[in-house]
């Protein structure tokens with residue numbers, strides 16, 4: 332889907348857009364019961380966009396009650412899998428129909444470059460939904476190898492009511508990663524988007540209703556984490572939570588689960604991921620392209636951003652020259668202009684945090700090879716792509732997740748040190764390895780502690796491969812692939828005794 336419009340055409344869509352601002356409960360847009368609202372802003376202009384319903388525990392109770400009712404009535408949970416598949420595919424068709432409006436809405440509330448949304452986020456959202464939809468009537472249950480005297484059936488059943496709590500960095504994609512498998516399995520789903528990015532999720536819920544997904548099966552509650560998110564986490568009638576966000580808040584969801592009903596809790600959290608470039612890496616131009624993309628994509632606001640470049644000292648200077656040159660190609664500016672590769676940082680809070688990290692890097696003795704400052708453009712929150720050279724593994728910028736367009740370059744002597752430095756982090760989401768030696772490719776990718784290791788490229792695999800983290804990057808399950816369906820299903824054993832013992836008893 333590369334049908335890019337011009338900046339003027341995208342702007343004209345933005346100017347005429349009808350923006351959803353109420354929660355979506357039981358198939359209807361609904362204001363919060365207490366009447367409260369909160370403001371959202373366009374990070375590219377600083378202008379207020381909407382006043383969004385602030386849902387509290389009473390609103391969450393209402394959404395859960397309707398979700399439970401729909402689940403018990405079986406309007407979705409007991410619908411024939413082929414029919415569930417058909418309606419989920421219809422949802423994807425409606426998203427495709429409304430793609431320009433959804434893309435502009437996403438850009439306006441998140442500051443993401445429209446080019447990325449049209450060429451990456453939207454196509455991946457559609458592919459994800461269609462892939463899980465197709466799985467709905469193709470996943471078989473199992474028969475256990477228990478001999479002739481018994482029949483053991485191992486069957487999947489939907490959890491019931493599932494809540495999905497989302498971050499702001501990939502609003503459409505994250506909602507698809509969660510609802511794709513959750514709805515495919517027959518659950519009723521309640522989504523809580525991040526407070527900065529509500530509108531595309533709300534529009535998706537409306538489209539789901541149009542696609543024939545019954546009221547109560549896909550609801551959206553909007554509001555701040557400590558109010559709306561907390562109420563979901565502690566709710567006694569929610570069976571499972573799928574969370575994507577920071578490790579700090581992920582821990583809270585484990586606590587909420589322990590304090591309430593031991594609801595299934597799956598966490599996808601942060602990362603401090605490395606690009607590891609060994610001395611025998613070939614084609615340093617290509618390596619530089621991947622390294623720069625991996626750290627700058629989505630302004631570095633990406634859990635799998637490779638924010639550390641760990642490179643063998645023997646080739647460091649050659650690679651650095653190419654990396655710095657490539658960074659200049661990444662034009663930063665107004666997100667609705669398709670010529671821009673980088674847009675605005677999500678919020679003033681995040682912007683200030685990134686600039687503080689840049690100052691800390693300078694103070695701790697790293698040297699700025701590119702960027703290192705904000706870009707002034709009205710009230711827009713823009714930061715120049717920044718590369719720090721001469722970084723030591725002990726420095727703050729090498730240890731903490733910055734979640735911005737900032738790369739820390741660490742030189743090492745040999746493969747052993749490269750692996751040691753790469754693994755010297757409390758996170759373990761993803762790593763990219765560059766080498767021309769097949770043996771190193773296998774051995775080092777096994778040695779790197781990460782849920783995904785890409786070799787001679789940057790990426791996250793695709794919809795067919797599981798995505799999630801080791802160590803503080805994740806807990807309890809995986810997104811993507813058929814493993815994602817495990818998050819949203821219970822496993823039941825049905826055991827039938829087939830021995831003739833009972834027959835003999837009857838005859839006697």
Ligand code: NAD
Pocket residue numbers: 496497498499500501523524525526554555556557558559560561564575576577578580581583599600601602633634635732734760800804
């Ligand atoms: P966050 O943890 O601040 O918020 C995530 C969600 O949790 C939001 O919906 C928020 O409203 C909610 N929340 C916040 N406080 C809460 C509380 N006390 N109780 C209940 N809910 C609460 O994360 P963010 O700032 O939106 O996103 C950035 C983080 O997400 C980064 O650390 C990033 O690495 C991570 N992330 C991970 C993945 C992944 O797949 N592993 C993907 C994207 C982002």
